[in-house]
Amino acid sequence: MAAPRRSALAGPKRFRLGPRAGRTLWLAALLVPPAVFFLVFEIIPMASALVYSLYRWEGIGRGEFAGLYNFRRVLFEQPFQAWTINAFWNNVVVFLTLMVVQNGTALFLALLLGANPRGTRFYQVVFFLPVTLALVLVGFQWRLFLNPLVGIVNKTLTAVGLESLAQPWLGQESTALFTIIFVNAWRWMGFPIIVFLAAIRSIPQDYFEAARLDGASEWSVARHITWPLIAPAVTIIVILTFIGSFNWFDLPYVMAGLDGPPGRSTDVLALYFYRTAFGEVSGGLQDFGRGSALAVLLFLFVLVVSVIWVRILRRREVELT
Amino acid sequence: MNLRRVSTITLIQLLLIGNTLLILYPMAMMGLSAFKSTREIFRNPFGLPEVWSLANFFRVWEQTNFSLYFRNSVVVTVGAVVLILVLGVMASYALARYKFRGNELLYLFFLSGLMLPLKLAVIPLFIQLKAMGLTNSHLGLIFIYAAEGLPSAVFILTGFLRTLPQDLENAARIDGASEPQILWSVMLPLIRPALVIVGIYNLVPVWNDFFFPLVFLQRESLKTLPLGLTVFMGQYSTDWAILYAGLTIAALPVIVLYVLLSRQFIAGLTAGAIK
Numbered sequence: 001m002a003a004p005r006r007s008a009l010a011g012p013k014r015f016r017l018g019p020r021a022g023r024t025l026w027l028a029a030l031l032v033p034p035a036v037f038f039l040v041f042e043i044i045p046m047a048s049a050l051v052y053s054l055y056r057w058e059g060i061g062r063g064e065f066a067g068l069y070n071f072r073r074v075l076f077e078q079p080f081q082a083w084t085i086n087a088f089w090n091n092v093v094v095f096l097t098l099m100v101v102q103n104g105t106a107l108f109l110a111l112l113l114g115a116n117p118r119g120t121r122f123y124q125v126v127f128f129l130p131v132t133l134a135l136v137l138v139g140f141q142w143r144l145f146l147n148p149l150v151g152i153v154n155k156t157l158t159a160v161g162l163e164s165l166a167q168p169w170l171g172q173e174s175t176a177l178f179t180i181i182f183v184n185a186w187r188w189m190g191f192p193i194i195v196f197l198a199a200i201r202s203i204p205q206d207y208f209e210a211a212r213l214d215g216a217s218e219w220s221v222a223r224h225i226t227w228p229l230i231a232p233a234v235t236i237i238v239i240l241t242f243i244g245s246f247n248w249f250d251l252p253y254v255m256a257g258l259d260g261p262p263g264r265s266t267d268v269l270a271l272y273f274y275r276t277a278f279g280e281v282s283g284g285l286q287d288f289g290r291g292s293a294l295a296v297l298l299f300l301f302v303l304v305v306s307v308i309w310v311r312i313l314r315r316r317e318v319e320l321t
Numbered sequence: 322m323n324l325r326r327v328s329t330i331t332l333i334q335l336l337l338i339g340n341t342l343l344i345l346y347p348m349a350m351m352g353l354s355a356f357k358s359t360r361e362i363f364r365n366p367f368g369l370p371e372v373w374s375l376a377n378f379f380r381v382w383e384q385t386n387f388s389l390y391f392r393n394s395v396v397v398t399v400g401a402v403v404l405i406l407v408l409g410v411m412a413s414y415a416l417a418r419y420k421f422r423g424n425e426l427l428y429l430f431f432l433s434g435l436m437l438p439l440k441l442a443v444i445p446l447f448i449q450l451k452a453m454g455l456t457n458s459h460l461g462l463i464f465i466y467a468a469e470g471l472p473s474a475v476f477i478l479t480g481f482l483r484t485l486p487q488d489l490e491n492a493a494r495i496d497g498a499s500e501p502q503i504l505w506s507v508m509l510p511l512i513r514p515a516l517v518i519v520g521i522y523n524l525v526p527v528w529n530d531f532f533f534p535l536v537f538l539q540r541e542s543l544k545t546l547p548l549g550l551t552v553f554m555g556q557y558s559t560d561w562a563i564l565y566a567g568l569t570i571a572a573l574p575v576i577v578l579y580v581l582l583s584r585q586f587i588a589g590l591t592a593g594a595i596k
Contacts, residue, residue, distance in 0.1 A: 023419075026500045030415035031427065034408040034471065038431060041446075041468035046437045048445035060448070109340060112333050119337070125583045126341050129348070132579045132586060134529035136547040137571050140554050141351055144564060150363045152350055159367075186343070191594075194587055198595045218329075236594045247440065250531045254551065270440075277444050278536065288444050295441040303436065 049299075053292035060288055070293035080290065086264050087272040094181055094268065095245035102185035103192050103237055110196035111222055124197070128190035135187060139254030142183045146170055146255075170255060173265040180255050180266060184248075192237045199233035200226060228316070235313040239306055246302050249274070269298055351572070354565040362561050377566035385556070387567060389542065390549030397459050397545055398528045401466035405523050406516060408467060409474030414504055416475070417482035418490065428479065434472030439465065443536055450537065457540045465533055470523040477522070477592060481515035482508070521582075521589025528575070546571055 053070050056063035074080045109127065113120050130138060145151045146169045154166035169179040203226065211221050249270040252260065258275055260267025277291030354362050355377055356370035365371075381387050416428050439446070446465065447456070455461030485508070493503045509516075534548040544552065550571060557563045579586050 023500075027415050027419060027421060030411045034412040034475075035427065035430070037408060037464075038434065038468060038471055041464050042434050042437060042439060042442075042471070043430075045439070045442035045445040045449060048449075049442040052445060109337070112337060115333065117330065117333050117337065119334075123337050123341060124587070125580075126344055128583070128587050128590075129344060129576070129579060131590060132525055132575050133572055134531070134547050134550075134575075136529070136531045136550050137568055140550060140564075141347065141568050144561065144568075145347065145350070150366070150561075152366050155366050186347075191591065194591050195594045198591075233594075240594065243438075247438065249440075250547075253531075273441075274536075292444055295444065299438065299441050302438075 049292055049295055052288060053296045055289065057287060057289035057292075060286055062288075066289070070289040071297070074290050074293050074297070083264070083267070083272055084269075084294070087260070087267045087269045090177060090260075090266065090268050091246050091248065093177060094184075094248055095242055097178065097181045098185060098188075098241050098245060099238070101182065102189055103241060105185070106189050106192035106237075107196050109189075110193050110200060111226065113193070113197050114200035114226070124194065127193050130187045131190045133187065135250035136254050138183065138187045139180075139251045142186075143170065143255050146179065171262060173263050176256055176262055177266050180251050183255065184251055187251075188244075192241075195233050195237055196230060199230035203229045231313070231317040235310060235317065238313060239309060242306060242309065243302055246270075246298065269294065273298065348572075348576075351565055352569050354561070355569040357562060357565075359560055359562040362565070377562045378570060381563060381566045381570055385553060385563075385567070386541065386544075386549060387553065387570065390544055390546045390553075393459065393543060393549075394528060394546040397462050397466070398524060400459065400463040401470065401527045402520055402524050404463060404467040405470040405474050406519060408471055409478050409519060410504075410509070410512075410516075412471070413475045413478035413482055414508065417479045418508075428475070431472055431475040434468070435476065439469045440532055443533075447536060456537050457543060458537075459543060461537055462533055462545075465537075466523070466527045466530070470519075470527075473522060473593060474519045477519050478512065478515055481512055485511055517585055518589045518592050521585055522592050525575070525586070525590060 052062070054065060054067060056066040056069060074084050113123060145153050148154060148166075148168035148171060153169065157163060157166045167175065169175050207225050207229075208221060211225055216224075247270055248268045252266045252268055252271055256262075256266040258271060260271055273291060273294045276287055276294060279286045350366075353370060354366070356373055356375075357365075357377075361371060412427075412431060416424060416431075450456050450461045450465075453461075455464065489507055489511075490503050493507050498507070529547060530545075531547040534545045538544050538548060541552070550567070553567055554564060557567075
């Protein structure tokens with residue numbers, strides 16, 4: 001294979017081709033390590049997750065092939081079915097609430113910043129700050145704030161005369177999930193703000209000027225120019241919020257607990273999956289079979305819904321020319 | 322018209338200032354409480370501390386495992402980001418700058434990872450890493466994060482490398498530079514901005530990650546900061562002065578870095594979502 005050595009006199013074109021074997025060796029040296037690494041630590045585990053869900057498991061030891069046995073159990077057998085459905089609906093609530101509270105507010109704030117008021121740069125930096133903090137840290141910070149007796153949330157409410165609103169936010173089923181969702185919005189809001197703002201800024205200024213010259217109100221400018229033209233950013237935020245909502249783990253784990261207390265009111269699929277695979281707090285049973293089935297179902301659900309959603313949302317995106 | 326305009330501007334500023342307070346007030350409460358004693362936190366939660374004492378911080382640093390968690394987080398994060406950058410540059414350089422059979426296929430192979438949430442493969446990963454002796458090890462975690470980060474690194478770096486003109490390499494080749502030399506001294510300096518983006522894109526999530534350490538690190542001496550925080554919060558649950566000091570110490574390095582490099586942080590962390 002060894003190509004004859006070329007002299008420098010052979011000219012730039014031929015020299016660039018170089019000895020074939022050397023080029024192949026160089027490309028292999030560049031590509032084989034990352035490819036093998038990726039295969040071993042990403043592709044094989046992902047494929048195994050699918051395979052494992054089709055086997056019976058004794059704790060963490062693999063038994064015989066069992067077809068869809070694990071899937072039947074988590075979807076149709078009690079008490080697993082009730083847990084699965086409960087966690088699933090909580091994820092749906094998380095997603096819908098975040099869409100309104102977190103992304104709705106973010107869009108509003110991005111529209112304000114889009115008008116380039118004084119201090120825009122400062123506001124951007126401040127609003128994005130919590131996004132850089134660990135969810136675990138934010139969760140604990142707010143758990144202290146939300147302490148029913150000595151936390152500053154209830155103390156603030158009392159101080160401004162709204163004592164009747166002070167309550168054990170994380171301790172009652174009616175408020176626990178929504179409280180954690182609000183903390184999530186506090187942590188994440190800066191992200192959609194930046195994404196929406198970037199989209200707003202990419203709209204040519206003439207569009208706005210033309211509309212305003214025609215006497216359009218700020219509301220109708222936002223409704224008929226900004227909103228359709230930032231559709232791609234909206235698509236991305238909807239999808240990312242959807243994926244994030246169905247992988248929700250750190251905040252409910254830290255602020256409520258692994259079992260989704262009180263009751264199962266803060267239980268979500270990722271917590272339920274973790275519990276099933278690695279055991280309850282009280283050292284309960286581990287079942288890799290049901291755990292794998294839950295992981296596969298969650299993956300397929302998020303993938304299929306995301307793909308459908310992207311298709312639908314893409315349709316209303318307008319191409320900027 | 323002017324009056325209306327002025328009142329609109331005022332309203333916008335009021336709303337923005339309101340949201341600024343909503344973000345900064347809790348951060349300030351956390352930082353201020355860290356200087357108080359637990360008794361003072363309960364008695365006077367809103368005021369400034371009576372004495373600006375660093376005692377709580379020293380207690381956290383010296384009497385708890387905090388500095389250990391810190392070191393562990395640094396080791397894991399630096400290891401993961403370096404591995405992502407090295408593997409990412411290798412793969413994307415070959416994919417972006419050379420034509421060969423299977424190029425497109427290999428590119429898609431790496432990109433497939435963008436759609437695969439590795440968290441959901443944690444059961445097979447657990448079995449596999451246990452067999453390799455990589456549970457309860459920082460190296461195991463570093464490998465997981467590197468696998469997770471590689472697809473986005475290849476995506477960002479390949480896109481960037483493809484925009485560089487071919488003349489650069491040709492000129493270097495004419496000057497007699499070897500292929501590795503071209504990569505190292507011609508290309509790498511040029512893609513530095515993209516390397517920063519990839520670095521931050523991975524640095525913050527890895528530093529903040531909780532799920533994988535929870536599954537893979539049981540030994541106290543190995544725990545990273547987010548996981549260590551759960552231990553710490555349980556251990557000192559009634560000692561609020563210590564808790565606030567701990568949280569403040571945990572938040573401080575990220576906040577300082579963020580204030581210094583806010584532009585890069587914002588660009589890096591939103592890299593996937595903004596074109």
